[in-house]
Amino acid sequence: MTKKQLTKDPLNLIITGVGGQGNVMISLIIGNAFVRDGFLVTVGETYGASQRGGPVMSHLRISKNTQYSPFIPNGCADIILGMEPVETLRMLGKYGNPKVITIINPRPIYSIDVTGGQAQYPELEELIQTIKELSSKTWLINATEEAQKMGSHMFANAILIGALIGSGVLPLTRKSIEPVLRETFPKEIETNLAALDKGIKLVKS
Amino acid sequence: MANIEIDAPGTSQLFIGNEAIARGALEAGIGFAAAYPGTPSSEILGSLSIIAKKMGIYAEWSVNEMVAMEAAAGASYAGIRALAPMKQNGVNVVSDFLSNLVMTGIGKAGLVLVSCDDPSAISSSNEQDTRPVAKWLDIPLAEPGDFQEAKDMTKWLFDLAEELGTICMLRSVTRIAHARGNVKLGELPTKQHKARFEQTHDLKNVMPTTLIPVPSPFRHFLLHMKLDKARAKFESSPFNRYVGPDKPELLIITSGSCWLYSQDAIDVLKLRNRVGILKLGTLWPLPEKFVMQHLNKADKVLFIEEIDPFIERGIMELAGNLPSDAVRPIFYGKRSGHINAFGELNPDLVIKAVSNILEIEYQARDAEYNNKAETTVKSSVPERTMTFCAGCPHRATFWSIKNALKLDGRDGFVTGDIGCYSMAIGPAGFFQVRTMHCMGGGAGVANGLGKLGQFGFDQPVIAVVGDSTFYHASIPALINGIYNRSKFILVILDNSATAMTGFQPHPGTGITAMGEPTPVVSMEALCRALGAQVEVCDPFDIKTSTDTLLKMMADDGGAKVVIMRRSCELVRAKKDKAPYKVRVDANKCIGESCGCDRLCTRIFLCPGLVWDRKAGKSMIDDVVCSGCGVCADICPQGAIVTEAA
DSSP states (O other), rough: OHHHHHHHSSSSEEEEEEEEESHHHHHHHHHHHHHHHHHHEEEEEEOGGGGGGGGEEEEEEESSSSOOOOOOOOOSSSSSSSSHHHHHHHHHHHHOTTTOEEEEOOOOOOOOOHHHHOOOOOOOHHHHHHHHHHHSSSEEEOOOHHHHTTTTTGHHHHHHHHHHHTSSSSSSSSSHHHHHHHHHOSSSSHOOOHHHHHHHHHHHH | OOOOTOTTTOOOEEOOOOOOOHHHHHHTTTTTTEOOOOTTTTHHHHHHHHHHHHOOOOOEEOHHHHHHHHHHHHHTTTTTOOEEEEHHHHHHHHHHHHHHHHOOOOOOOOOEEEEEOGGTTTTTHHHHHHOOHHHHHHHHHOOOHHHHHHHHHHHHHHHHHHHHHHHEEEEEHHHHSSSSEEEOOOOOOOOOOOOOEEEEEEEEGGGTTTTOOOOOHHHHHHHHHHHHHHHHHHHHTTTSSESSSSOEEEEEETHHHHHHHHHHHHHHOOTTEEEEEEEESEEEEOOHHHHHEEEEEEEEEEEOOOOSSSHHHHHHHHHHTTTSSSSSOOESTTTTTTTOOOOOOOOHHHHHHHHHTTTTTOSOOOOHHHHHHHHHHHHHOOOOOOOTTTTTTHHHHHHHHHHHHHHSSOOOOEEEOSSSGGGGSSSSGTTTTEESSTTTTHHHHHHHHOOOGGGGGOOOOOEEEEHHIIIIIIIHHEEEEEEETOEEEEEEESSSGGGGGGGBTTTTTTTOTTTTTTTOOOHHHHHHTOEEEEEETTTHHHHHHHHHHHHHHHSSSSOEEEEHHHHHOHHHHHOOOOOOOEEEOTOOOOGGGGSSSSSIIIIITTTEEETTTTTTTTEEOOOOOOOOOHHHHHHHHEEEEEEOO
């Protein structure tokens, strides 16, 4: 068993975004790193039909001794990693609480309801403000923007993983993430590792 | 997908339930696996197919679930352990064969059917519960309560099937199948497979190798004996267990993912010393003695299960046999209204039921926070309706269908079925699809509609099927339409993959599950051989596609076929770079004053196109746009510009 300690057991982490952004990939990397460190991990994914542009969420339950259910009970999230801002607020609405910590990529992905005019996307500044008010601490990480500078918006995922471990909210280190990242992205590992470091740097700046 | 073949006994891996089931089958020494893709079951065969060659086993994507099940039975008859995983709808497709298979029995080698049910129909057309099928057809049934059990139970069911001589069934649900958790690995077998169908001509001993379901009453009697044997074994199964105090105030009886929700709920409510849980793993036949031993533990019993009251009714039936002076507990569950008989459950629904019965006040979070969180989400979070991916050929196809039906002017419509294209019931496909049932269902429905001319019916009917669905379930409907001269157009949306479930190959792709090249079963050659008039179009060529559909609608002959052929965008994007760099020329786009009613962003609705509220013009979201360039052809101003990428 691991010597690393959880701040709370189970530790409940939500990763949220829009179908196609890479939600499942992030949860898989984080989950695998925890299992290798000796924890019991349950990951609940909402995908399937919703991978076609719908809201997606992964619930990670990390524990020393219990295999928890793949659903975080309402109001019981400890950390929310939001790959998209409005989806972060959607999660806070159901799973947030005064202690929750949020890490968000503020780049909006408009839904067809917004594009078609049936719904309105909130003003970004107000949206971020609301997220801050509903969180005990919020980090803004311009992951998409930074990833595009590195060649592709898809590197945003590694940047966000970097931000997550760099923030210190999880008992995970770069050392435990790197081997999993190497196995997941053998082809573009150098850029992904650079993106990981970028995320760590951004969250600490 | 995870490496399910990793030879590291005793180590913990993070597997989805489906990978755990596949690993369990590997540890059981299967030699054969056959399936048709269907969410949430697809990764079972998917993960086996990747490692099949390396592990010396055979795995195939069959044309449909029935053939998969029959093929797996064939392997069992020749002494090879075989697995047939499917989604809940697949069990219906298989049921005719199954109802005879239970009478004949299996071969010397174990045969296991896995059904992955989808409560709430997250990726399905319905939320059918397949547990009653096991009861209906006298099949021993088990359901795993976590990821470890998904592996261990699968392995064990092969031994059980061989011992009983009958097919055994594992039922999983989306929240096990598609959730991930720790799985401690066991040993992989090293035994070589040897297949042979043993034939005996000894009349006294005719039963073992003449696999026929008659004489039926006698076979039925034998089957009931097998079930009695299964029940006796289940009485001491480690998959059934009780956790909690000796005398709980409330006894929860549950199984599967609901076992996890129940533990969550009593943890959150801090009721470990007041509530006990009887977790069942073997669901049919129920282990009667084991259940009855625990039933008198508490005065109150709550059944927690998803969809049908399967355990609830089974145990109430057992309680009906208690002596008349016995004390019966109060039963809570679906009958009492404490648990819904529809939709999936979760920890919160269990918390609600338990706190209601025990009269406990529970508040998930601070009231002020709760109020603020709920009201802001309600007032400011927009809906995110599902849609076709950017660059999806289906969007272009339904655009042509919509325009052709409109130009034809006789109020024509579309019948459909199951696949990504089901989304055409909504804004993604411009609300064109009017019926949706099972695989191939739309083609069958069109057969009937196309024969109503004598009753004054004159609306054109278009049946849409996917390429994989065409092979799975639409060919008999097309033959029927040609034979009976029914008037409809079968549009095959050929995106060269079973896209909805993860891009699995099918008979039209020229490749097998194990990656071997194989002859293409040409859908156009097949349709022409059946006598249908066949046209092949590129859906991205909207003009030709629309004209072809219009021409076919005007023709009075029988069933016709249009193949709309273009690769799924997600498959294409993995292989090639985007064909175009697309941008909106801000000088040409005149926004609301155009008169097009924002055709691109209000009607066409590709997620790669967005509306810039401040500028009052359309623009491309370069994170989402796939560079297909179709939108350039629909803009009346020519404001959408494609440039070589």
